Amino acid sequence: MIRVDAGLDTSKDAWSIAAGNYSSRFAGATAGAAHIAATRLKGRLAHVAAAQLNLRPEDLCFAGGRVFATSNPENSLSFARVAAASHWSPGSLPAPEPTALWETVFWSPSVLEAPNTADEINSSAVYGFVFDFCGVEVDRDTGVIRIDKYVSLHDAGRILNPALLDGQVRGGFAMAIGAALYERFVYVDDGGFLTGSFADYAVPTASMIPELEILHMESPSPVTPLGAKGVAEGNAMSTPVCIANAVADALGVAEISVPLTPERMLELLRRDRAPRGTKFRGADIDALALCQ
Numbered sequence: 062m063i064r065v066d067a068g069l070d071t072s073k074d075a076w077s078i079a080a081g082n083y084s085s086r087f088a089g090a091t092a093g094a095a096h097i098a099a100t101r102l103k104g105r106l107a108h109v110a111a112a113q114l115n116l117r118p119e120d121l122c123f124a125g126g127r128v129f130a131t132s133n134p135e136n137s138l139s140f141a142r143v144a145a146a147s148h149w150s151p152g153s154l155p156a157p158e159p160t161a162l163w164e165t166v167f168w169s170p171s172v173l174e175a176p177n178t179a180d181e182i183n184s185s186a187v188y189g190f191v192f193d194f195c196g197v198e199v200d201r202d203t204g205v206i207r208i209d210k211y212v213s214l215h216d217a218g219r220i221l222n223p224a225l226l227d228g229q230v231r232g233g234f235a236m237a238i239g240a241a242l243y244e245r246f247v248y249v250d251d252g253g254f255l256t257g258s259f260a261d262y263a264v265p266t267a268s269m270i271p272e273l274e275i276l277h278m279e280s281p282s283p284v285t286p287l288g289a290k291g292v293a294e295g296n297a298m299s300t301p302v303c304i305a306n307a308v309a310d311a312l313g314v315a316e317i318s319v320p321l322t323p324e325r326m327l328e329l330l331r332r333d334r335a336p337r338g339t340k341f342r343g344a345d346i347d348a349l350a351l352c353q
Contacts, residue, residue, distance in 0.1 A: 312330070
């Protein structure tokens with residue numbers, strides 16, 4: 062029964078490094094601040110309810126939309142009635158409870174310091190990690206790359222919502238497949254842009270995204286209130302590297318550039334003397350520390 066208003070209107074609200082949910086900072090920063098504020102409000106609501114139920118605040122339980130005695134659930138009040146007391150019946154509040162129930166929380170971890178003399182600042186309090194494994198197959202005749210197996214393990218600290226985390230991983234992975242295999246800006250010699258619309262710019266569809274196996278590892282951050290880190294950009298950064306390294310391993314080349322289009326693959330394959338019709342297989346393990 063808590064609604065968080067995290068909106069920021071830059072036409073009237075002052076901006077700071079803590080203003081807004083960006084750079085994978087929601088779980089680590091915004092959610093942590095909301096958790097602290099909600100915990101403080103819960104303590105104040107327990108103080109109000111305890112006076113009406115003739116109990117100690119520590120003897121109360123909050124569940125099912127009600128506040129009740131742990132030892133006697135029948136001795137209870139509705140959560141809405143307790144929360145509304147400050148608005149409709151401020152005289153009933155126990156002293157020294159102020160009439161308005163609200164909390165403002167400013168949270169900043171000790172590891173974040175003010176800008177130095179060169180105006181440099183570290184805006185990331187925590188760092189998530191991702192470990193990717195990719196097995197690929199390259200068809201010599203067509204230059205087409207097929208991903209046979211892709212596994213991605215994420216350590217985003219304490220997982221607050223597993224479904225949301227997996228959704229972020231799959232979204233970043235889909236973006237990365239486009240960057241690794243399809244999406245490319247093409248210009249002609251006079252500077253003309255040839256891929257300025259989706260008719261010419263190859264964004265992969267859902268059927269072109271390979272199956273992804275997601276694994277989790279939780280090492281809670283000692284810095285953030287909830288132990289959470291971040292995950293959103295993970296595969297957008299790790300997957301193109303992993304796929305490129307797997308293809309480079311399959312072809313036995315030292316340098317390779319994305320996107321790995323069939324045209325580029327055929328050019329690389331023409332440099333190889335292997336018999337036509339053979340297929341190259343490769344696997345690569347790439348561990349990256351991601352700035353979250």
